[in-house]
Amino acid sequence: MRIGFIGLGIMGKPMAKNLLKAGHELKVYDVVRGNMEELVDAGAWAAGSAKDAAAQAEVVITMLPNSPHVKTVVLGKDGVLEGAGEGTILIDMSSIAPLASQEVGKACEARGVRMIDAPVSGGEPKAVDGTLAVMVGGDKAAFEQVKEEILLKMAATAVHCGKLGAGNTTKLVNQVVVALNIAAVSEGFMLAKMAGVDPELVYQAIRGGLAGSTVMDAKVPMILEKNFKPGFKIDLHIKDLNNALETAHQVGAPLPLSAEVLEMMTNLHFDGNGNDDHSALAKYYGKLTGESI
């Protein structure tokens, strides 16, 4: 298919590459022109704007940092909607606020563009391997049309969760759970440390039971080795938790614990730890005790 791909950051670049490998024809765009080089070398066309990337494309994919970027790139001057023809499918794979998805979706509808929101989980390694998890909301027929040929070339799973915005709501739930599961091991293992029990032994003793989690197996070894190379950065988790709280405030959902973890992460951001992996939340407990797990 002819795909316009906009946003070639850490995630977008390998995702676009996997679409090229799958035999799609890509026209790519990024505000940082240098980000396009690798893709152009690999066989993609270079676009001069988002509008240009969208023109004549059957499918437009956006992979951008947050809600304002998506609004600008889709709705703004020289944006997707100026270029996209009627019937084009817009797949916004950015992780943004669900209500922003719905706002953008309305404008798309008025122009005959069919939008789905399809944020991903899995981070850079899974983007490279093409094994991301995609959570989708919006036009079900459009989803079915792009699922096999496009989404599953970048991802291992793609689940349709409901109306437009449902993909991002699902992603926010994911980020709330991950944040609290990281807080759980940080809080628990600091208790072990302060009580004089070797956290490594505690890990071995409890990982197979009800306390076990993907976070525990992925992050506790990192915390014990003091290896906070991302992975997924604290600053990005701050963005997602802010979006979760904004959404929660709009729909009346209480997030008391997530709000507290957001405060912890924000405190770490101001300490200069924003580019650490989110497992560096353990450092917050370290600041409070003067010890590291």
Add this chain to the structure above:
Amino acid sequence: MRIGFIGLGIMGKPMAKNLLKAGHELKVYDVVRGNMEELVDAGAWAAGSAKDAAAQAEVVITMLPNSPHVKTVVLGKDGVLEGAGEGTILIDMSSIAPLASQEVGKACEARGVRMIDAPVSGGEPKAVDGTLAVMVGGDKAAFEQVKEEILLKMAATAVHCGKLGAGNTTKLVNQVVVALNIAAVSEGFMLAKMAGVDPELVYQAIRGGLAGSTVMDAKVPMILEKNFKPGFKIDLHIKDLNNALETAHQVGAPLPLSAEVLEMMTNLHFDGNGNDDHSALAKYYGKLTGESI
């Protein structure tokens, strides 16, 4: 071996039965005399007191509700230390405060009784199957002596984590992590519900990713079915979180999120939900929103 087994509640009864099945000779005691019947029918001797159960035993096992019960049964009148001979091994399998273990251990040492603390994780089903996880602190030689023949007749794993009290510290870490992982799914899935996205679809979309956990797979289906049959009761988790906070306050570990979950569980206790499974923490979020996940 000749084993005195004290405390035949929901957990103690099946654990004692597995020891009988393994060919050990048991003398059992419980303050509720009726609790002894099943074991006596299965071939155990009935003791008239904890002292009586401990007399002539090579190993004494206690499986009691909380720290005060262990202190009374071991140190009190007609207690274990009045009956136990020098060299007896005391295995306290109750989940109690680590400092209480150390206090009891000191009195044992003065009488030549070798103590290990060995709380379990896994609940009644795993107690019946003999597949509990045991976390152990204290006399390492005593641990090695009873590991194969006794502990692994009741459990699938038994890990030595450090000095006396380390077993209970490890159990508290386990309970902190489990409590926060339950809070994570409660908070996350209520966000999905309030935002109008089907929690069942969210579960399918995120369970395979970084948000996945044993708690998610064990408890989210229960929460979605509104099935809060225990499992592990809220009232017992309240006890464990109180012990965790007491310990944390003594060693200088911060448990801000666990303290908040304890408040939530305590609120549910006063609503009459203390005998519900701990996954009923979701009901707290239900009270705040007037909706159920």
